[in-house]
Amino acid sequence: MADSFELVGQYPTLVIAELVKTTLAAAGIPAFFENAEVVQQDWMLGNAVGQVKVLVPTPFYEQAMQVLDECRLNREERLREKDEDPGAADRCLACDAEFPQDMDACPTCGWTYAGGELEPFDEDD
Numbered sequence: 001m002a003d004s005f006e007l008v009g010q011y012p013t014l015v016i017a018e019l020v021k022t023t024l025a026a027a028g029i030p031a032f033f034e035n036a037e038v039v040q041q042d043w044m045l046g047n048a049v050g051q052v053k054v055l056v057p058t059p060f061y062e063q064a065m066q067v068l069d070e071c072r073l074n075r076e077e078r079l080r081e082k083d084e085d086p087g088a089a090d091r092c093l094a095c096d097a098e099f100p101q102d103m104d105a106c107p108t109c110g111w112t113y114a115g116g117e118l119e120p121f122d123e124d125d
C-alpha cells in the first residue's frame, strides 16, 4: 500500500479538480484531494490556501502526469487548429456545407449572407 503521495496539479475549484480526478480514475489511477473541504466552504479562502490539490500515490505519479499531459495536449491541439484556421470552416446556414469566409455565396447551394437577398448564383463572374 502506498504511503506517499505526489501532487499532480492544483485547481481553483472543486469542479475542475473533480474532472481531473475522473480523468485519472478512467485510466485506473486513484486520486485524492487536499484542501477540498476548505475550498468548498469558501473559495476565497481556497485561493489563500493554494486551491484544491490533486494527489496520487507516488507509484502512479508518472502515469498520472502522462494522462494529464495527453489531455492538455489534445486541448492545445484543438485550440491551435482553431487559431491557425480562423473561420475558414464556417458552415452554410442553408445547406450546412463548408462556407469559406472569403466567399460571398455558398459554393454548394449559392446561399448568401447578404441581407437575405438571394442573387442568382450563376451570374457571378
Ligand SMILES: [Zn+2]
Pocket (backbone or CB within 6 Å): 092, 093, 094, 095, 096, 097, 106, 107, 108, 109, 110, 111
Ligand atoms: Zn449552402
